[in-house]
Amino acid sequence: MSSYHFVIFGGTGDLARRKLLPAFYDLLSGNLLPEDFKIISIGRRFRVKDEYLSALLPFIKNNIRYSFEEKNWEILRDSIVYLQMDIEEEQGYDKLKNILQKKESQRIFYMALAPHFFEPVVEHLDEKGLVENQAGMSRLVIEKPFGSDFPSARKLNNKISSVFPEENIYRIDHYLGKEMLQNILVIRFANMFFEPLWNRKYIDNIQIVSTETTGVGDRGEYYDQSGVVRDMVQNHMLQLLTITAMEPPVNMDADSIRSEKVKVLKSLKKIDENNIQQYTVRGQYGSGSVNGEEVRSYKKEDGVADDSTTETFAALKLFIDSLRWQGVPFYLKSGKRLSEKLTQITVEFKKQFHPYYQKEHPDLNPDLLVIRIQPRESVFFQFNAKEPGPQQSIVSEQMDFCQNCDPHSSTPGAYERLIRDLFAGDSTLFTRWDEVEYSWKFVDSIISAWQEQKLEFPNYKAGSEGPAAAQKMLKKDGRKWWQINPDTTGGNL
Ligand code: BG6
Numbered sequence: 001m002s003s004y005h006f007v008i009f010g011g012t013g014d015l016a017r018r019k020l021l022p023a024f025y026d027l028l029s030g031n032l033l034p035e036d037f038k039i040i041s042i043g044r045r046f047r048v049k050d051e052y053l054s055a056l057l058p059f060i061k062n063n064i065r066y067s068f069e070e071k072n073w074e075i076l077r078d079s080i081v082y083l084q085m086d087i088e089e090e091q092g093y094d095k096l097k098n099i100l101q102k103k104e105s106q107r108i109f110y111m112a113l114a115p116h117f118f119e120p121v122v123e124h125l126d127e128k129g130l131v132e133n134q135a136g137m138s139r140l141v142i143e144k145p146f147g148s149d150f151p152s153a154r155k156l157n158n159k160i161s162s163v164f165p166e167e168n169i170y171r172i173d174h175y176l177g178k179e180m181l182q183n184i185l186v187i188r189f190a191n192m193f194f195e196p197l198w199n200r201k202y203i204d205n206i207q208i209v210s211t212e213t214t215g216v217g218d219r220g221e222y223y224d225q226s227g228v229v230r231d232m233v234q235n236h237m238l239q240l241l242t243i244t245a246m247e248p249p250v251n252m253d254a255d256s257i258r259s260e261k262v263k264v265l266k267s268l269k270k271i272d273e274n275n276i277q278q279y280t281v282r283g284q285y286g287s288g289s290v291n292g293e294e295v296r297s298y299k300k301e302d303g304v305a306d307d308s309t310t311e312t313f314a315a316l317k318l319f320i321d322s323l324r325w326q327g328v329p330f331y332l333k334s335g336k337r338l339s340e341k342l343t344q345i346t347v348e349f350k351k352q353f354h355p356y357y358q359k360e361h362p363d364l365n366p367d368l369l370v371i372r373i374q375p376r377e378s379v380f381f382q383f384n385a386k387e388p389g390p391q392q393s394i395v396s397e398q399m400d401f402c403q404n405c406d407p408h409s410s411t412p413g414a415y416e417r418l419i420r421d422l423f424a425g426d427s428t429l430f431t432r433w434d435e436v437e438y439s440w441k442f443v444d445s446i447i448s449a450w451q452e453q454k455l456e457f458p459n460y461k462a463g464s465e466g467p468a469a470a471q472k473m474l475k476k477d478g479r480k481w482w483q484i485n486p487d488t489t490g491g492n493l
Contacts, residue, residue, distance in 0.1 A: 002135075003036040003105040004423060007096070009087060009121055010112035011041030015143065017056055019174075020112060022063035023415035025076050029066035032416075034423055040081045040099060042092075049082035065410045087113070087121055093128040100130060107131075107138035108422055115145055119159045126163045141170045141422060144235055146431075148226065149447070150440035157433055166433060170422060175236040175343075176429040177414030179403075180373040184243045184345070185252070187371065187379060194369070195248070197349070199324045204366065205479060207331045207346040208240050210373075211338040213290050215462070216312070220303025227310040227447075228282075232334045234443045238265065239431070240373075241330060244345055245320055254428040258435060265438035269319040276449040281469040283313035285337040288462030295337065295462045309457060312336045315470035316446070317477075333470060333481065337462040343373040346482045357394070365396045368482060377411060378402035 008016050021041075027033045046052040060076075061068050081099060085092025100107060109125060111118050122140065125131055131138050140160060147153025160169060175181055188194055197203070210232060216223040223231065242261035249256035271279050287297040298304060298312050313335030320330065349367040357364060370380040380400045387393040404411050421429055460467045465481075474480050 005105045007040045012043030012045040015112040017059040052082040110141040170430040174414045177418040210343040220301045258432045273449040279317045281315040282311035283467035284457035286458030290463040345371045377404040
């Protein structure tokens with residue numbers, strides 16, 4: 001039986017308290033944790049374990065999906081070792097070594113920290129000889145952001161890979177832990193009626209949208225150095241794109257899947273100063289009203305510069321230079337303070353009707369397949385059918401398979417899945433270095449071309465659909481963004 005030490009650097013931070021430890025509680029409730037494990041939670045804020053636990057408890061109660069039970073909390077509590085240490089000082093690592101040496105175990109080091117600490121912590125772990133023991137090489141888990149551009153990501157990668165081999169490095173993109181994202185593979189490759197149509201012959205365009213109603217909250221300082229392209233596109237959005245567009249992997253193991261994803265990233269048509277105008281729209285929110293609440297503009301958020309030119313919205317038109325996708329636009333849209341929280345992929349099929357329908361019903365809607373990632377987790381179809389009755393009317397019909405609409409259903413959170421995979425040593429849902437490399441190279445070129453463009457910000461109101469230019473970009477192509485969200489529209493387009 002294996003034994004594990006799960007070490008969380010940043011154990012008192014937001015991520016650990018809101019996501020990681022509640023996920024541990026849920027895994028425990030579902031009986032999905034290894035029998036022999038200890039969580040070593042490292043922080044500076046609290047002196048002793050009891051203080052740490054009292055502050056942690058409300059976060060657990062508010063962020064779990066199972067109901068709270070004292071007996072599970074006791075088990076979790078007993079499995080936590082709290083270590084107060086300053087991660088910049090050597091002595092702390094000696095204390096950590098003492099704890100770890102009490103038992104031979106598979107060690108998992110989780111960096112739930114501000115990114116500038118990643119390299120120094122890895123250095124200390126290496127210097128103190130904590131990385132390898134008789135149970136083997138430890139695993140290193142790195143949260144995003146993995147660098148802020150390609151050169152900084154490469155520097156970070158050189159450092160960590162001088163200590164950990166690639167197969168023991170787990171780069172987190174929490175979107176990969178979302179149930180419906182994993183479902184894309186099943187939908188595409190375990191059904192006869194999608195894959196034969198999944199190419200430029202039958203698909204007109206694909207829209208990948210991930211919008212939020214929230215602003216930057218208390219992360220203004222980080223966000224102002226980042227913007228939506230670094231924060232959402234380089235990672236989550238490009239992951240959605242690669243899974244949607246990749247070729248069938250020869251196998252469903254981590255490397256086969258990740259190799260196919262990399263091929264998509266390598267085939268993306270470059271966006272630079274020559275085509276930036278045509279292929280991108282960016283925006284920044286002004287004040288406005290979101291869900292009935294008046295909110296301030298981006299520039300007035302805490303930590304944001306008064307004259308900030310950081311983008312909080314981006315719409316992109318991408319092309320993949322491959323046999324399968326030649327000429328098919330992939331439209332991506334992401335932003336903060338928009339009208340709804342929604343992540344979904346819409347596949348719009350080409351219109352190819354019988355000549356009779358082309359003549360008599362020229363305005364028929366195209367067929368659509370919508371894979372909804374969140375908040376609704378569903379697969380939605382729109383197709384044409386005859387309206388019952390003597391007249392020859394055709395209407396759009398919609399079918400919706402929703403897997404989280406039943407109030408008794410409860411989908412595992414992304415971190416539950418990812419933590420389980422960390423214990424199991426399965427890296428399929430973590431990004432390999434070359435995925436990070438090519439996605440940074442792609443977005444760096446966009447960001448640098450934007451620097452030449454002067455725009456007046458803000459250019460969209462909080463609570464709106466984003467800048468008007470994003471609608472125009474599709475209109476020019478004779479298309480539109482599909483707004484299909486049955487939670488708000490009752491399924492109507
Ligand atoms: C994070 C970004 O990676 O993803 C945030 O840094 C964003 O800015 C968040 O709000 C969105 O995640 P989710 O799971 O709420 O869609």
